[in-house]
Amino acid sequence: MDFALNEEQQMLQASARRFFADRHPLARARRALPWSDPLQQRLWADMAGMGFMALLLPEDDDGLGLSLTEASLVAEEAGRQLVNLPWAASAVLLALWLKAAPRPAPAVLQSAVQAALAGERALHCVAETDAWWDHAGQCSDIVVVRGWHDPAAPLQIALVDASALPCAEALDPTLRQCAAPPPQQQQALQWHTLEIPAEARAHARLAHRLMLAAELVGAAQAALDLSAAYARERVQFGKPIGSYQAIKHQLANAWMGVDNARLAVLYATAALDGSLPDARFACAVAELEAIEGALACTRTAIQVHGGMGFTWEHDAHLYLKRAQHLAARLGGASRALDQVEALALA
Incomplete structure (x- = not known):
């Protein structure tokens, strides 16, 4: 297999490297800005403007229809600058769920992906069984997922307002986290079932x-x-x-x-x-x-x-x-x- 990047992939990688180096230097990563900060929201909107949210979506969903290889190039450049926004969850996991969902897609999933595509909401996904939720306060929504690791269980999601979560410092000083709510509190969330094979x-x-x-x-x-x-x-x-x-x-x-x-x-x-x-x-x-x-x-x-x-x-x-x-x-x-x-x- 030829691992050399083609011309379009090289251009995408170079533009992502310049973008993140200019917009998210390490000095900014150290600040661990919350989602309520206009700089954080502007960065997310600019990432959407660059097309980083639309890489994997088909053209029918206003996407670019590219492959996981192109997505990995953007992810690598984001990791290089320690970007503390949940790009992988919003632009990859949720996008692929929407791509695979039967049409019409569930309204909650459709609206979430379209809001991320427009740069209006940054959504981070966590499993229901996780003891800690990272990116708390640094994104607009936490998407709690049931059946993430169990293919035999129904796939269900519930949205939690991330800005209202009590945040604490994590081992990584560029991130914030919070303890997951107790099971009885999670049971009270509004759950939506996704019929995805x-x-x-x-x-x-x-x-x-x-x-x-x-x-x-x-x-x-x-x-x-x-x-x-x-x-x-x-x-x-x-x-x-x-x-x-x-x-x-x-x-x-x-x-x-x-x-x-x-x-x-x-x-x-x-x-x-x-x-x-x-x-x-x-x-x-x-x-x-x-x-x-x-x-x-x-x-x-x-x-x-x-x-x-x-x-x-x-x-x-x-x-x-x-x-x-x-x-x-x-x-x-x-x-x-x-x-x-x-x-x-x-």
Whole structure:
């Protein structure tokens, strides 16, 4: 398989990189702005104006009809700048549910996707069984999902006003979270059933997880770039520290981890789009490579920066904590390895 990006994909990646670098630098990520801040709402509207919400929707739904590969490029660039808006949930998971839903689509799903497409609402999806809801206060709505992980159970969603949730700091200082309401309180929510075939539900779930893996690749690449630049500039004993094998080998290993993860994600998106026989296995490998590569790379970034890197005020910690957060959202490296082993043996 040829992993080289075509001209259109390269243009999309370059425009996304410029957009997020200009509109969401790390200084802004540190502020962890709430959805009520006009800057946060303007950023989301501008992302919609760039077409980032419409990538996977068909043209009949005012979309661009592109593939998961193009979506992963945008996700990687968002991860590079530690964007703290729920793009993967709004533009991928909900969009694929709408695409697979029988017509006329459920009104609650149709209105949610169209509002995201217009840049008016930012929706983040959480499972009913999650103990913590991330992006609390940083998006317009939390979409609570029943049957997300159980294909035999009915797929139901309920919308919660995210601005009214009591927020607390998360491990990642660029994000906010809140404890999930108790089960009896969730029972009182207004639930809507989505009649989506099991195969389409599994496809959407895998695609959403691949976007999180792509965000991991972006965060890891940014940490690697930061480390390589520092290793070229920092001089010790009259030579840049990057010329010493102790640093050079660490950066080389980090680069290999990021490159392996990126290639695994690109193949998985192509396999999932093409319904290849090994699509599920490719997705499991991509998750494993992204988690291990991002954690190793962001830890290396702290080591390369020495004593300065160990201070929490340094940007290297932002990448490490985002990598840990996304790894936890995916279930961790052990779960990914178990999935790879199970699918390989099967």
